[in-house]
Amino acid sequence: MSLSVQCPVKGRAIPMSEVPDPVFSEAMVGPGIAVDPERAEADAVAPVDGTVVTLHPHAFVVLAPSGQAVLVHLGIDTVKLKGAGFTLHVVKGETVRAGQRMITWNPAEVERQGYSPVCPIVAVEAKPDQLAALRESDAVELGDPVFTWGS
Template identity: 65%
Template sequence: MKTIVASPVAGRAVPMSEVPDPVFAQAMVGPGMAVEPEGGEQDAVAPIDGTVVTLHPHAFVVAGADGKGVLVHLGIDTVKQKGEGFTLHVVKGESVRAGQPLIRWNPESVRAAGYAPVVPVVALDASAEALSELLADGPVTTGEQLFVWS
């Protein structure tokens, strides 16, 4: 079954290898894409239909009915912000639809706090070969397809 993974934020799609964190850049948690977000305060949305299985102010995992989990991490080292500047719209265990707002945040505030606001979107426990149609480096809108997970 193919899963279309949508961008949780608008901005510029970049290869995971460009993320300034070796855990993501070397795909240690899984392959995927990243988005360099644009603009100020905004909502990060669910990349797939599913259930919120992990939820932190700066990150979440949505698992589809087929068990595929997609991790969205809002910025690098943003856990150090201890939730400041992030507003949750959902709770762990909630069923969500792709495109549904999950967390309100501000990439400009993340940057001002000294962190990279880049957003890794990771196919957890996937092989790189399982991903196809990865979006080329360039602009992406919220909800636009980032990649397909087979």
């Protein structure tokens, strides 16, 4: 089964190799892409339909009915902000639809605090050859397809 993963934040798509954190740039969690977000307060939305299985102020994982999990990480090292500047709109265990508002945050403020606002979008534990149609450049809007994940 193929899963279309949608863009959770507005900005510019970049290759995962450009993320300033080896956990993501070396695909230790899984392959995917990243988005350099616009520097304004914005919503991060669900990339797929599914269940919120992990939820932190700076990151979330949505598990699709197919069993594929997608991680969205809002910025790099933003766990150190201890939730400051992030507003949650869902709870762990909630069923969400692709495009549903998950977290409101401000990438410009993250950057002012000294952290990278780049957002990895990860196909958790996928093999690199399972991803297709990776969007690794150009502007992306909320809901734009960023990659397809085949089983």
